[in-house]
Amino acid sequence: MVEETQKNETQKREVVVPGEIIVQGDDFLPGDGTKKQEEGIMALRYGLADKSDNLVRVIPLSGPYNPRAGNVVIGKVVMLTEGGWVIDIGTPKTAFLSLTEVPMYVNKNALDEVMDLGDMGIFKITGLGRLGASLSIKSGFFGKINEGIVFKINPHKVPRIIGKEGSMIKLIKERTGCKVTVGQNGVVWIKGDEIDKELFARKAVEFVADKSYIEGLTDKVEQFFKDHGIEPSETETENKENSEENKSDEEKKE
Amino acid sequence: MDEEKTPKITAERIKKYLENGKRFDERKLDEFRELTIETGVSKKAEGSVKVKLGKTEVIVGVKMAVGEPYPDSGDKGNLMVTAELLPLSSGRIELGPPKIDSIELGRVIDRGIRESGFLDMEKLCIKENEKVWTLFVDIYSINDDGNLLDAAGIGAYTALKLAKIPKYDEKEDKVLYGEPDKDLPLTDKNPIVTTIYKIENSLVVDPTREEEDVAEARITIGSSDKSISSIQKGGSEPFTTEEISNALDIAENKWTELFKNLDKQLKKQK
């Protein structure tokens, strides 16, 4: 989904509203957020109409986070039960982290030692069931968040904050030296060694979220950092020059 | 998760930043967010205003009616300040009768205005012990991003300043709404209250909702010309005497600043 959004980054898409006919005729198939009507493909949501090959879909700008298996999310423990932790990930149905999805042995009377009520953590969605998403923290990347800033942005802006092949989030991490994790559910975690760097990383994330549909966003973010006196480090510039040389002609065109 | 309070982790960070004199939006601890006012929000009000403090937005309207005075103040007009925290303004607000938040807000602003001497209530008397003007000041929250208290106070002051008493036909006992007559009898006393919030050991002014969630106590002060006219301490944690003293100093600086800012903006809107 991330790649799809980035594919036509420079193409200006049309904003559509529910009930609007996006394309007339029978040349296209109805994708997400659309329905085939007699006149053509109709939008069922407010968003950006995306036409590719022969598929028309609506990329939503707003609305609830739609959980998918494989998503990384950040959530809060709202209840401890015998079998695991009930986690709020911002969806109407709560999610569940089972005892079996934790990378260590947990005594069922000592759940709070791993994660307690009110704790926040990074989780992976392993599946979606009737009662909600099932989560896991088996790999090292996941687990309880001990310190830092946690805040929420519109989940539909997440692809832009991550950027094409992670380029945007990489830029923010490198310039601020902070750890930045963006959950697909729109919850962001930032942790840095210095207060000022953490503040800037948060500002940068909110800057991107605010201007997410504007063309030439990467340049604007570079300018944003420059304006705040944050220059690329020497190693960053070196790496960029090296990778430019190694790119094939085709890659450079992108 | 939007309705949820600020996460504990972020709260810890906020406290740590404040110890270093820093806030998320780079303001100083005693700095207000950008204040903008828009007059004439409703043509049907005798005076009305929209106040934006950062992303916090309230609208305040003044309505007037003629009625009987209270038995123990037959020569004075009546003042009634009501606040409504609209469910529009935040996902945290439930439907139903007014909760303590809105009741307290209305009463704190009421006291700020009443005790300051800003309104010359005797001049609102039409016929002693029989007919007086009643001033209704109604406050509505439109977006709650923290510090509704101060936004409401600023709104109440501005709406009263803008309000015009409508013509009153004594013979017919009819208020002629839509026919503004004269200004309200105002004095130069300050009715605006300033709230100082306590977050661990820091005193902060005009918190965002994220910061307000972390505040353990607050103190709302109405002061004018070096004399204090109203105080309300809210929240369950105590203040030290030194903190109260600091809060009083901060309040005094703030209302002077706010006044200048408001005057400037009101002049521009004329």
Place this chain on the structure above:
Amino acid sequence: MAEVKRPDGRKKDELRDFSGEVGIIPNADGSAKYKSGDTIAVAAVYGPKKMHPQHQQDPEKGVLRCTYNMNSFSVDDRIRPAPSRRSKEISQIVEWALEPVLLIDDFPNTVIDVHVNIIQADAGTRCAAINAASMALAHAGIPMKDMVSSIAAGKLDKTVVMDLNKEEEDFEEGEGPTDIPISLTQKGEITHLQLDGKISKEQLKEAIEMSKKVCKDIYKEQRRALKDFVKQEE
């Protein structure tokens, strides 16, 4: 038959100046303002979120819950804050007007709260409320099969007219005024219809047809407000 002369000189199918604006309440999932002449309505949407109280949950789909209220200073004679019977009735009307277009089968046990507040009133408040709420629901990303547009249609003496203002509601000539607030989808389905006065079957049909036409213009403005909200250029 001579056409009635409207107090503000408008033609029978002419609307007051109207405009929409989206995204005015940052905390809300969706929000919008709709102005028609001197009537101003503001709507905010929160949801889909878990429905409380639990006994109101629908295990098969999401539930729409609307509230409509008038600000105390939206009218000449101050309205005491607190829901009145009138505002409760209109809350239900607004809910019924919007429900048919919502596609919320995929959100069981949730509620979508829509709150509308009238800031300034000059008749047609429920129609302004529905127009604002429709934009706010779209802005909130709620799946919908169409937008709903609403107009305060009616009749003055013997002429069918569109968009009655307060002065016209108190019209005294001839047969007096008849209020016909009506809401329609773009496909022409009537999701809300009320009537108050005296009118023949033929003239009612005329009113409905005229409403369909003017609602297309209202829809254009609702759509424009939603489109302009997305900044793709600086």
